Amino acid sequence: xxxxxxxxxxxxxxxxxxxxxxxxxxxxxxxxxxxxxxxxxxxxxxxxxxxxxxxxxxxxxxxxxxxxxxxxxxxxxxxxxxxxxxxxxxxxxxxxxxxxxxxxxxxxxxxxxxxxxxxxxxxxxxxxxxxxxxxxxxxxxxxxxxxxxxxxxxxxxxxxxxxxxxxxxxxxxxxxxxxxxxxxxxxxxxxxxxxxxxxxxxxxxxxxxxxxxxxxxxxxxxxxxxxxxxxxxxxxxxxxxxxxxxxxxxxxxxxxxxxxxxxxxxxxxxxxxxxxxxxxxxxxxxxxxxxxxxxxxxxxxxxxxxxxxxxxxxxxxxxxxxxxxxxxxxxxxxxxxxxxxxxxxxxxxxxxxxxxxxxxxxxxxxxxxxxxxxxxxxxxxxxxxxxxxx
Numbered sequence: 001x002x003x004x005x006x007x008x009x010x011x012x013x014x015x016x017x018x019x020x021x022x023x024x025x026x027x028x029x030x031x032x033x034x035x036x037x038x039x040x041x042x043x044x045x046x047x048x049x050x051x052x053x054x055x056x057x058x059x060x061x062x063x064x065x066x067x068x069x070x071x072x073x074x075x076x077x078x079x080x081x082x083x084x085x086x087x088x089x090x091x092x093x094x095x096x097x098x099x100x101x102x103x104x105x106x107x108x109x110x111x112x113x114x115x116x117x118x119x120x121x122x123x124x125x126x127x128x129x130x131x132x133x134x135x136x137x138x139x140x141x142x143x144x145x146x147x148x149x150x151x152x153x154x155x156x157x158x159x160x161x162x163x164x165x166x167x168x169x170x171x172x173x174x175x176x177x178x179x180x181x182x183x184x185x186x187x188x189x190x191x192x193x194x195x196x197x198x199x200x201x202x203x204x205x206x207x208x209x210x211x212x213x214x215x216x217x218x219x220x221x222x223x224x225x226x227x228x229x230x231x232x233x234x235x236x237x238x239x240x241x242x243x244x245x246x247x248x249x250x251x252x253x254x255x256x257x258x259x260x261x262x263x264x265x266x267x268x269x270x271x272x273x274x275x276x277x278x279x280x281x282x283x284x285x286x287x288x289x290x291x292x293x294x295x296x297x298x299x300x301x302x303x304x305x306x307x308x309x310x311x312x313x314x315x316x317x318x319x320x321x322x323x324x325x326x327x328x329x330x331x332x333x334x335x336x337x338x339x340x341x342x343x344x345x346x347x348x349x350x351x352x353x354x355x356x357x358x359x360x361x362x363x364x365x366x367x368x369x370x371x372x373x374x375x376x377x378x379x380x381x382x383x384x385x386x387x388x389x390x
Contacts (some may be wrong), residue, residue: 001176002266002389006143013052018139018164019044020156020365022146023059023077023114032080037148040367042084044145044169049087052109056138056154057081058095058118059148066122078114078259080137088175089114096120096134104138124155128272132159143293149174149367150383151375161386168387171367176384178343178364179375187213187305187341190388193297193328196311199243203250205373209308210253213304217257217297219289219313225250226258230342232277235264235284254344257300260289263321272320288314288326301331309353310346310373314328317356325352333358345372 011017021041026033050054062072078091092103103113115138118124123131132155136142142164144150147180150157150172160166168176182190190213196202200220200277210216219225221237228234229247239247250256263272264284273279274290290298301307309332313324329344336342344353345366353359366372375381 001020001384003173003176003384003387004006004166004389005173006047006167006169007173009141009167011048011051011053015053015141015256016104016139017048017055017059017141017143018019018051018136018160018178019055019143019169020055020146020149020160021045022148023057023074023081024061024149025077027061027071027076030076032076035080035084036350037367038077038081038084041145041169041354042173044143044171045085045303047145048294049085049110049112054104054107054109055112056107057105057114058135059110059114059122060119060156060247061117062119064117064119066120068120072117072119074114077360083111083112087112092116096131099137099222107340115261118154125152127153127155127159129159131155133163136163137162139164141171142166142258144383144387145171146383147172147366148371150381151371153366153382157383158386159173166386168384172346172387175366175368175372176375177239179372181341182212182306182308182343182376183379186212187189188363189304190306191300191304191308192212192216193217193301193307193309193332194311195313195325196348197221199228199239199246199250201223203246205310205377206250206375208252210255212274213255215300216253216255217255219259219297219328220311222311223259223284223289224286226256228275233282235280235282235286237285237288240278251360259289259293260296261278261287261292261331263288263290263324265320268315268318268321275314287318288316294327296323297328298331301328301335304335305340306390307332307335307340307342308376309342309344312348312352316352322352327357329353329356330358334363336362
């Protein structure tokens with residue numbers, strides 16, 4: 001997919017550039033707990049400031065549902081962004097209206113402002129026409145660098161481009177380039193490691209990737225539903241009829257590989273036990289993949305030339321159930337960086353990868369979770385369509 005790129009645009013000194021970033025980060029006690037997602041947009045911001053843009057940054061944070069919620073304010077994000085850039089960042093208590101207009105008007109060349117949470121306005125998620133136009137009034141050029149939000153048909157993603165010339169930021173452009181490798185001619189064997197919870201959120205991308213990959217290894221709660229479709233016990237997890245119907249169609253695919261053994265307990269704080277998949281007790285819940293499964297999945301990863309990982313293998317936040325996820329995360333990292341092309345995406349998956357302290361070895365760590373999956377399934381996103389080259 002060819003996109004109109006920021007790299008090809010001449011930024012005039014003093015030009016107002018409206019940048020959609022994704023600063024949806026964890027904030028605790030007014031401090032940013034993890035700024036990884038913010039740092040990924042710094043190259044785009046730095047480039048625009050060097051070129052003398054008057055930069056206006058937009059983002060959302062959390063799900064305030066159109067209400068002004070103090071815990072969802074971007075004020076702490078503005079302070080942290082100032083630290084990352086080592087330059088002052090002006091902050092507006094609203095993203096539209098007179099207060100925002102004054103902040104934008106006061107910017108000089110090479111200066112930056114962050115406007116308050118877009119989702120304090122219900123019109124953002126509804127793609128309100130008047131709201132889109134009001135946001136667009138802050139800029140002369142629109143740059144979308146929020147790949148991770150580009151699967152949302154929101155005002156700041158698809159509404160603004162109706163009013164301004166629009167291009168892809170450096171991060172968004174690279175996301176599309178890296179993920180497109182998987183949709184073209186990836187090196188083989190091409191292996192997918194899929195985890196997570198509900199099958200209905202993964203069915204589309206699983207079908208799409210099964211058409212391209214050589215093997216798909218499935219863990220997490222997702223695998224419990226698939227195992228149930230093969231007649232294995234599911235313990236306290238009770239898939240719905242609709243989920244089982246979908247799962248029964250999927251398990252016919254010979255590329256699919258399911259767990260051989262699992263780690264179960266009576267609850268998340270219970271004593272862990274390893275069980276073969278046909279020995280899961282009625283009062284037990286599956287919380288991780290077992291050692292035999294780890295070895296089998298790892299063998300597939302070691303043989304791969306392309307590896308994609310999305311979704312944890314279990315409840316990795318709890319130490320007794322973290323072994324499967326962290327072990328396979330290490331195998332993906334070790335196999336990446338020259339031996340195979342490795343791609344990891346999804347919030348929980350990235351959190352697990354960071355726990356291995358080996359994230360820097362993976363070729364591409366996508367900022368998108370839902371956006372990455374939708375792109376791999378549909379080969380486009382709502383936010384990319386306005387950025388396509390004619």
